[in-house]
Amino acid sequence: MMYILVKKNLDQKLSEWSAKYEVVAPQKVEAYSQFLPFTESSELALNEPHNTRYPPKSLFLPQSEVMLKYNKRLNKFDEIRILPEKRIIFGIRPCDASALTLLDTVFDTEEYQDPYWAGRRENTILVGLGCSEPPSTCFCTTVGYGPFNHDGLDAIMTELDDVFVIEALSAKGEKLFSDFPAATNEHELSVLRIQSNAKQGMNQAFETEGLKQTLDHLFESDYWSEIAESCLGCGVCTYLCPTCFCFDIVDEVQRNERVRNWDTCMFRIYSQEASGHNPRPTISERTRQRLMHKYSYWLDHIEKIGCTGCGRCVRYCPVGLDIRAMLRTASNFESEVVNVG
Amino acid sequence: MSDNGHNPYNPIPMHIVRAYYESNDRSLKTFELVFDHQKDCDQFFSNYDPGQFCQLSIFGKGEAPFGIASAAWEGEFVRFTVQKMGSFTKYIHTLQAGDPIGMRGPLGNGFPLEDWKGKNIVIIGGGCAFSTLYALTKHVHHSKHRPDYEELIVIYGARTSGLCMYKHDIETWYQRSDMEIHQAIDVPEEDWSHHVGYVPDVVKDVAPSPQNAVAVVCGPPIMTKYTLPVLVNLGFAPEDIFTSLEKRMKCGIGKCGRCNIGSKYICKDGPVFSLAELNALPADI
Numbered sequence: 271m272m273y274i275l276v277k278k279n280l281d282q283k284l285s286e287w288s289a290k291y292e293v294v295a296p297q298k299v300e301a302y303s304q305f306l307p308f309t310e311s312s313e314l315a316l317n318e319p320h321n322t323r324y325p326p327k328s329l330f331l332p333q334s335e336v337m338l339k340y341n342k343r344l345n346k347f348d349e350i351r352i353l354p355e356k357r358i359i360f361g362i363r364p365c366d367a368s369a370l371t372l373l374d375t376v377f378d379t380e381e382y383q384d385p386y387w388a389g390r391r392e393n394t395i396l397v398g399l400g401c402s403e404p405p406s407t408c409f410c411t412t413v414g415y416g417p418f419n420h421d422g423l424d425a426i427m428t429e430l431d432d433v434f435v436i437e438a439l440s441a442k443g444e445k446l447f448s449d450f451p452a453a454t455n456e457h458e459l460s461v462l463r464i465q466s467n468a469k470q471g472m473n474q475a476f477e478t479e480g481l482k483q484t485l486d487h488l489f490e491s492d493y494w495s496e497i498a499e500s501c502l503g504c505g506v507c508t509y510l511c512p513t514c515f516c517f518d519i520v521d522e523v524q525r526n527e528r529v530r531n532w533d534t535c536m537f538r539i540y541s542q543e544a545s546g547h548n549p550r551p552t553i554s555e556r557t558r559q560r561l562m563h564k565y566s567y568w569l570d571h572i573e574k575i576g577c578t579g580c581g582r583c584v585r586y587c588p589v590g591l592d593i594r595a596m597l598r599t600a601s602n603f604e605s606e607v608v609n610v611g
Numbered sequence: 612m613s614d615n616g617h618n619p620y621n622p623i624p625m626h627i628v629r630a631y632y633e634s635n636d637r638s639l640k641t642f643e644l645v646f647d648h649q650k651d652c653d654q655f656f657s658n659y660d661p662g663q664f665c666q667l668s669i670f671g672k673g674e675a676p677f678g679i680a681s682a683a684w685e686g687e688f689v690r691f692t693v694q695k696m697g698s699f700t701k702y703i704h705t706l707q708a709g710d711p712i713g714m715r716g717p718l719g720n721g722f723p724l725e726d727w728k729g730k731n732i733v734i735i736g737g738g739c740a741f742s743t744l745y746a747l748t749k750h751v752h753h754s755k756h757r758p759d760y761e762e763l764i765v766i767y768g769a770r771t772s773g774l775c776m777y778k779h780d781i782e783t784w785y786q787r788s789d790m791e792i793h794q795a796i797d798v799p800e801e802d803w804s805h806h807v808g809y810v811p812d813v814v815k816d817v818a819p820s821p822q823n824a825v826a827v828v829c830g831p832p833i834m835t836k837y838t839l840p841v842l843v844n845l846g847f848a849p850e851d852i853f854t855s856l857e858k859r860m861k862c863g864i865g866k867c868g869r870c871n872i873g874s875k876y877i878c879k880d881g882p883v884f885s886l887a888e889l890n891a892l893p894a895d896i
Contacts, residue, residue, distance in 0.1 A: 337620050340670035345711040347670065349621055381879075382619045382864040489893045516868035519620070519861045521673045528620075528670070533869065540869060543859050544696045547832075549872075549896055559895070563871075570874035 272458055273450035275427070275434045284308050287358055291395070294329060295360040296322050305329060305359065316361050317429070319405050321580055325512040326366050327373065329359060330390045331532075333509075337386070337519070338528045347528075353389040358446070361399040365410050365580040367422035369512035370396075375572050376515055395442050398423040399434075402464050407581035409475035409594055415578050417468040428461045435461045475594040477601060478575065482566045484600050489558070493603045497596045498557035500589045505534035507583035507593075508560060513568075513576050516540075535559045561596065619864050622668035622713025623651045625689075630708050633692055635773035639739055640704050641680070641692045644712060652687050658717055659683055660724060661746040662855060662883045665716030666863045667691065667703065675699045676860050676878075679717065680742035680777075682749035689714070692742045692776060718863040719882045722747055722827065722853065731762040733819040735838055737810045737830025738774070741767055743855060744829050745777050752790075763790040764819050768810040768834070770797045793817055811837040814845075821846035827853040827883075839886060849887035856882050856896075872896055 275283060285308075287293050293308040296315045302323040303315035315322075340347040370391070377387035401408070401417035410416055420426060424443030427434040435457045438444040453461075488494075508514040509532055518533040533540060536557075541550045550556050568576030577593075584592045624647040633639035646652035661682060666674040681690035693703050706712065732751065736744040744767075751760055765784070769775045775794065784792040795806035795813045806813050810830060819826065826842050828835055835854055842852050858870035858877040865879030873892040875881065 342670045345624070345670065347622070349618055351618070376866060376868075379865070382866070383617075384866055385618050486893070515866075517861070518867070518869075519674065521671050523671050526671070528673075530867075533867070535868075541859060543857075544700075549858075555895075559871075562873075562893075567871065567874035 271438055272453035273436045273447045274453050275436060275450060277432050292354050292357040293360060316399060319403050321363050325510055326362055327512050330387055334529055334531045336527045336529050340526050354393050357394045358397060359394060360397045362396055364398050364419040365578040366512045367396050367398050368415050368419055369578045371422040372513050372576060373515055395424045395446060396422060398426040400426055400428050402429055402468050404468060404472055407584045408579060410579035411469060411472045412475040413575045413577050413579045418465045428464055430460050476597040482569050485562055485566050494558040495554040498553045501553050501557055501591060502589060503536050503553050505536040506586050508534040508536055510582040510586055512580055622715055625712050625714050627706055627708050627710045627712055633776045638695050639692055643688045643690050645688050656683050660721030661750045662721035662743050663717035663719045665714050668713030672699055672702050678743035680745050682746050684753045692739055694739045719878060722883055727825050728759045731824035732760055733824055733826040734765045735814055735828045737768045737834040740829040741776055757789060766793045766813055766817060768795040772796050772800050772803055810834050811841050814838055814841045818845060825851045829855045849890055850885055852886040853883055
């Protein structure tokens with residue numbers, strides 16, 4: 271069932287929801303946009319062609335999160351689990367929503383459920399905003415998703431001139447929009463046209479067929495040092511990545527808190543062992559880990575690429591490294607290796 | 612075991628009941644821990660297999676992984692032998708009987724004891740990595756488990772006699788009729804009547820038969836590196852050779868992402884792997 275939300279009623283609608291839910295939506299922050307709690311004075315940034323810079327994975331796996339507060343002297347602790355009340359994330363892009371479904375396979379497993387992650391996932395309704403004009407850094411269609419992909423979403427919106435047309439995708443989504451006016455045939459036709467144009471406007475950024483095998487084959491080659499040559503090892507590609515989930519657990523001695531923080535395989539210390547041995551001593555091995563994880567190991571785990579093509583790593587790399595170009599080089603490199611050999 | 616109320620990051624409250632130096636240079640110290648709550652104890656022992664590890668937790672210091680050095684039948688305690696290495700282990704060494712400590716576990720897969728039933732077991736250890744092998748040997752010793760396995764051969768090497776762990780117990784193994792024990796130290800010492808030499812050479816001398824046998828090797832990387840080819844030369848198939856790996860781990864439950872070798876997580880898919888499994892992994896060790 272398709273519904274419409276008239277754009278000029280948007281703020282009013284979000285305010286109404288705010289009475290029952292915490293509403294989080296992309297808002298203008300300096301030159302970028304970011305998901306923040308909606309208030310009356312919020313300046314929404316729904317019409318940005320780019321994704322938010324800071325990934326909404328932080329709403330489920332915060333960059334820094336207190337897990338417990340301890341009293342060293344009494345050797346006691348209080349578990350801290352600050353979970354949201356019912357929450358709506360409004361305007362999340364399909365790449366970020368599908369990334370959450372990938373991370374579910376890490377955090378919500380049969381054997382060990384991460385209660386912080388699972389609690390937040392359960393309490394959240396995801397209302398997506400499809401991408402009518404995907405920017406040039408995006409490559410979702412290359413990795414098996416699309417600008418109007420449904421994975422993880424409870425509803426998806428398509429933006430027309432004066433309305434958002436909403437398709438409910440789950441019982442939660444249906445319930446949220448059931449009293450909204452129904453979309454007309456004309457609306458639905460426009461939606462089909464926009465969605466199909468958006469998808470067709472995206473080129474294949476690199477070949478994924480056989481890519482895993484190519485990378486596996488290149489594991490001990492010079493390919494990695496070549497593509498990593500200009501990498502600074504700053505880790506921004508991993509921090510902003512919606513599918514990167516590595517974390518560290520540390521005790522903050524001054525605050526008596528055990529905290530988990532985002533971590534990154536791009537740092538030397540990440541894999542440094544107590545003996546001094548480091549299995550990934552240079553930026554080449556660390557770049558290899560980042561790419562292999564996304565384009566080989568994820569496939570071993572769930573037969574899916576661990577990248578949803580959001581393009582943040584391309585857009586925000588301070589030295590302009592482009593994962594698409596790196597991966598295009600892989601197949602060239604392999605054919606050279608094969609030809610020479 | 613999905614359980615909405617359970618938080619796998621919470622340390623289980625325990626106390627140290629026994630703490631003693633294991634080596635004459637005081638670099639190795641053994642701790643025996645008991646549970647503060649019976650339900651935690653029951654939960655632990657319903658899941659524990661030798662070869663598994665725990666995260667020991669100290670508020671203000673953090674957590675680090677250690678292999679379990681006791682078998683379930685020994686009693687309702689958990690034994691760890693800790694080598695003083697960095698700031699965390701240095702602090703643990705200051706702890707005494709009566710001190711509280713936190714623990715998360717048991718974690719990891721443990722030795723595939725079911726698959727080994729009916730086979731000869733060759734246990735090869737070096738240095739403080741012998742701890743989980745000690746737990747394995749103790750497990751097999753128990754009258755309830757001993758009939759499940761055929762011959763038991765233990766080869767254990769340390770640099771000096773002063774660094775040999777679990778001395779008093781291991782000395783009694785020479786009297787047992789149901790096993791062979793070979794201890795070795797690197798260089799000769801007065802009063803040392805056992806082997807002298809490096810573990811790979813001792814394995815060559817002992818030459819355990821690969822017939823209907825599995826071999827498990829835990830030790831410093833250099834020892835493991837030179838012992839594996841000896842076993843292969845003796846005729847052990849890569850599927851029948853096992854080892855236990857260590858990595859810098861944090862969560863211990865396959866979430867934090869840092870202990871992978873290729874697509875395997877040491878904490879969750881390991882720490883015990885067969886040589887066949889290791890051979891299939893990329894060189895990221």
